[in-house]
Amino acid sequence: MDDLLAEFLAETRETLDALSGEIIAWEADPSDRGRLDAIFRFVHTVKGSCGFLDLPRFETLSHAAEDVLAELRSGTRTADAALVSAVLAIIDRIGELTEALESGAELPSGDDGLLIAALSAEANVCPITGAAPHVVQTANKAPARSIRVPLELLDRMMSGxxxxxxxRNELARRLREVGAEQEVGGAFERLSTCLADMRDSITRTRMQRIEKLFSALPRMVRDTSAELGKTVDLDIDGSDVELDREMIELMRDPLTHMVRNSIDHGIENAEVRRKRGKPEAGRLSISARQSGNQIVIEIADDGNGIDEGRLVAKAIANGVITQELANALPPAARAALIFSPGVSTAEQVTAISGRGVGMDVVKSNIERIGGSIELDNRPGFGLRTTIRVPLTLTIIASLTVSAGSQSFAIPRSAIEEIVHVSSASIRIDTLGDATVATIRxxxxxxxxxxxxxxxxxVDEVTGRTIVVVSAGAGLSYALCVQAVHDHEELVIKPASPAVMGAGVYGGMSLPDSGVPMLMLDAVGIAARAGIEPEEANPIAALTQDAAAETGPELTSTLLFHDLAGRRRGIRLGVVERLEDVAADRIAETAGRLRVAIDGRLLPLLGCEEGLPAGAMVKLLRLSDGASELAFAIDDVIDIVQLPPAMHHATSEGPIAGVALVQGEQVELIDVFWLFAQADAAPVREERPLCLLADAEDRWSREILRPLLEAAGYRVGFAGESVEAQADVVIAGGEPVAAGAAPVIRLRPDMAGANDGSVYRYDRMGLLAAIESQVAKRRA
Amino acid sequence: MDKLYLIATIAGQPVAIHASLVESVVDLGAVAPVPLAPPHVAGLAALRSKVLTVICCECSLGFAPTGRGTRRAVVIQLDGHHYGLVVGSIEDARVIDEPPQPIRARLEPGWARIAIGMLEYDGEALLLIDPERLIAGPDEALAA
Incomplete structure (x- = not known):
């Protein structure tokens, strides 16, 4: 009995999938007898089986639908939109019941009586507006012979x-070693060929026709366009293209989203279309084709396209890009802004689309499976979206590279280009401890x-190769490797949690060499190296422009958001660089906030309204030529040229005045005040304590002590009560009581012993040693 | 089968593993290291078409690895992934009728983390260990 039920449910579900397209096609052409018959056969079969299986609700529903369809077949009634909707509602309910039974859930409640009443000739229940889309081509094919096989079995076959x-590879090696006879070699060749064929066909068993994905579209287009009161002709092509079944599932959401977007935002309503001289019915065509080892899916409509002006304005308003960047954007990049998070062009959020999570999610979903998405926007005339995805998830086209003594794979979809370091088109510069490659x-x-x-x-870049890797929107970097080896199609498997936990791998593969190889994850590598998207970190590129353009009248000013989110400006001349530091390197020590950078302590300003949240903090490092301080900010906006005129502040404080930048008021930081603050004397009790080990030594008391006090330290002597609070101990050759504080040894002779001691009259050396020990201790 | 144990040595200490957990015992081929992985992950090795994550048991216990020369590994499957636990040597598979006893001694932290009981065989005490905890490694234990 259970077997029978399972068989019935599986069959019903499959027929339902195939049927939804038929119904829409039938509605478009009610005289199409073939489609009416197909629908009739379905409800008839359901009715027959469920009577037998004792499923009364199925029986009532299918019975009612069968009656109506029989009337249509005999010609006593004709199909109209309301009737088709009613039949669809019945079929949907049957689908819901099937799903509930299959998953063992409770049967969905709902009054079947209402649905059945809607079928009657006099019924006037929920009239649905909007005409049905015409399905131009839906192949009516005889089902291929097939059986059901559990996926796990296929996976086992694949691994076998x-x-x-x-x-075979090992056998090949052995045969070469022993120098086998020609006949053996021939037989071995045949075996190899068979094996390759078999591998191919087993790979293909995991494939499914993309029809499975497309069959739901006519129904969706019909429902969506009816809801919006639009008319849409749907044209589907290439349903017989095959794709890995996992891929089909992963493509479902993005495709649904794109189609809904097209109908909701792209295609205009009938009135507007008439005015623009377009046919009243919008046209939406969806096609699939295979191109090499990729599947190309195209979604094209003849609607309004993307309004680029509005999109750019929105992106600026939402802080995705700045006005300057927007002005410089090429047209193709303007439409691509729709993929930025938090940008949606619809003026009103509708139920269909435009919820603000949109195209950025679509893009990242497609990129995650190694695909890409492109827009061809013709404002006023339509939008064509091209999605490319690899044939399967498990076989990934990869580039093999080596680093150190090891080989790694990089997915080819993440690679923009490969250049040799010696190539004339690239330049490599070192900026501090970072390196920048300028490629064309x-x-x-x-x-x-x-x-x-x-x-x-790696000390020497000569002879190495650069792989330009794109890790998603605006995040590209040059990955320098020892050598690039091969393009290969690799079977990628997920690695164990212990390996994936490293965060830089996407999976592993077993190439023919028999030594496992790891596949690098482009995004993970970027995260590991702390690289940020280009847009978010424009300072490097913009500084050069700004420096080149400085005129006699203008001051280069860096615009930024401070931690409270206000737009502020600071003279670029005092900005040494922009730096990200870990939040735990900031601490309130010795009476003020300080940050430990490069083994030094810098006063930290800009945090008057509280420390920034998050693990990393962006800092501007400012220098007046002699001393340095750090200023915490939220984000850099831009670099602008400002005339010296500004409105001065009414009182002394962090703000020097206000300037007008692009029509907005921007407060300019008073650099003088900032450095004055940074050098203000810290609270006395909080000064680091230097403990001098030899309390009796005259030199320590009379010479060293004043030096240390002048340098801003407290001084204590061994045996005093402050001993336990010492930040650093300074001693000569004498033994020191073991404590937690680091010890600096002084030596009386200039000639250096190599024991880490400091010559006692080396003022700079001594103060530097103390500072670094204190910094280490307090960091 | 319940009472069948695989007996091996880790860092010189004889240990027992439930044979029902063990898929096979192999000699590993080339091991490809996994940069940035936790220290007890020695790398990846191929076993036919499977890829094993190789676990250095000594590192997982928090000892400095001694027997770099050994390639013998116990293959365990956990959550769909295969692991090769590198051990010092494999003694034998034996049936031990006596049920495992609680451990009466104070063990070093590493052993205490992976041991789940004590077995008596041939007048010798064996530690019964949980391979899953070996795979998890010392970091997981700290986090828990």
Missing amino acids: VSDMVLA GRALPLLHLEHVLGTGH
Whole structure:
């Protein structure tokens, strides 16, 4: 009995999938006898089986639908939109019941009587407006012979074949070693060919026709356009293209989203279309084709396209880009702004689309499966979206690279280009401890793979190769590797949690060499190396422009959001650089906020309204030529040229005045005040304590002590009560009581012993040693 | 089968693993290291078409690895992934009728984390260990 039920449910579900397209096609052409018959057969079968299986609700529903369809077949009634909706409602309910029974859930409640009443000729229940879309082409094919096989079995077959391939490789090696006879070689060749064929067909068993994805579209287009009162002709092509079944599932949401967007935002209503001289019915065409080892899915409509002006304005308003960047954007990049998070062009949020989570999610979903998405926007005439995805998830086209003594794979979809370091088109600059590669005018952060992975040190870039990797929107970097080996199609498997936990791998593969290879995750590598999207970190590129353009009248000013989110400006001349530091390196020590950078302590300003949340803090490092301080900000906006005129502040404080920047008021930071604050004397009790080990020594008391006090330290002597609070102990050769504080040894002779001691009249050396020990201790 | 144990040594200490958890015992081929992985993950090795995550048991216990020369590994499957636990040597598979006893001694932290009981065989005491905890490694234990 259970077997029978399961069989019935599976069959019903499959027929339902196939049927939804038929119904829409039938509505478009009610005289199409073939489609009416197909629908009739379905409800008839359901009715027959469920009577037998004792499923009364199924029976009532299918019975009612069968009656109506029989009337239509005999010609006593004709189909109209209301009737088709009513039949659809019945079929939907049957679908819901099927799903509930299959998952063992409680049967959904709902009055079947209402649905049945809607079928009657006099019924006037919920009239649904909008005409049905015409399905131009929906192939009516006889179902291929098939059986159901559990996926796990297919996976086992796949891994079995992979085992055989490896065994063949080993056999090939052995045969070469022993120098086998020609006949053996021939037989071996035949075996290899068979094996390759078998591998191919088993790979294909995991494939499904994209029809499975497309069959739901006519119904969706009909419902969506009816809801919006629009008329849409749907044209589907290429349903017989095959795609990995997992891929089909992953494509479902993005495709649904794109189609809804097209109908909701793209295609205009009938009135507008008439005015623009377009046919009243909008046209939506969806096609799939195979191109090499990729599947290309195109979604094209003849609607309004994307309003680029409004999109750019929205992106600026939402802080996605700045006005300057927007002005410089090429047209193609303007439409692509729709993929930025938090941008949606619809003026009103509708139930269909425009909820603000939209195209950015679509793009990231597609990129996650190794695909890409492109827009061809013709404002006023329509939008064509091209989605490319690999044939399967498990076989990924990859590039093999080596770093240190090891090989790694990089998914080819993440690679923009490969250049040799010696190529004339690139330049490599070192900025502090960071390296930038400029490739044909485009500056990219340069990473050595060995450094990212911590497997070695690279001093010399000569002879190495740069792989330009794109890790998603605006996040590209130059990955420098020892060598690039091969393009290969690799079977990628998920790695164990212990390996994935490293955060830089996307999976692993077993190439023919028999040594496992890890696949790098482009996004993980970027995160590991602390690279940020280009837009978010424009300072590097913009500084150069600004420096080149400085005129006699203008002051280069860096605009930024401070921690409270206000737009502020600071003279670029005092900004040494922009730096990200870990939040735990900031602490309130010695009476003020300080940040430990590069083994030094810098006063930290800009946090008057509280410390920033989050693990990383953006800092501007400011310098007046002699001393340095850090200023915490939220984000850099831009660099602008300002005339010296500004409205001065009414009182002394952090703000020097106000300037007008692009029509907005921007407060300019008073740099003088800032440095004056930073050098203000810290609270006395909070000064670091230097403990001098020899309380009796005259030199310590009379010479060293005043020096230390002048340098801003407290001084105590061994044996005093403050001993336990010491931040650093200064001693000569004498033994020191073991404590927690670090010890600095002084030596009386200038000639250096190599024991880390400091010559006692080396003022700079001594103060530096104390400072670094204190900084280490307090950091 | 319940009472069948695989007996091996880790850092010189004889240990027992429930044979029902063990898929096979193999000699590993080339091990590809996994940069940035926790220290007890020695790397990846191929076993036919499977890829094993190789776990250095000594590192997982928090000891400095001694037997770099050994390639013998116990293959365990956990959550769909295969692991090769590198052990010092494999003694034998034996049936031990006596049920495991609670451990009466104070163990070093590493052993205490992976041991789940004590077995008596041939007048010798064996630690019964949980391979899952070996795979988790020392970091997980700290986090827990």
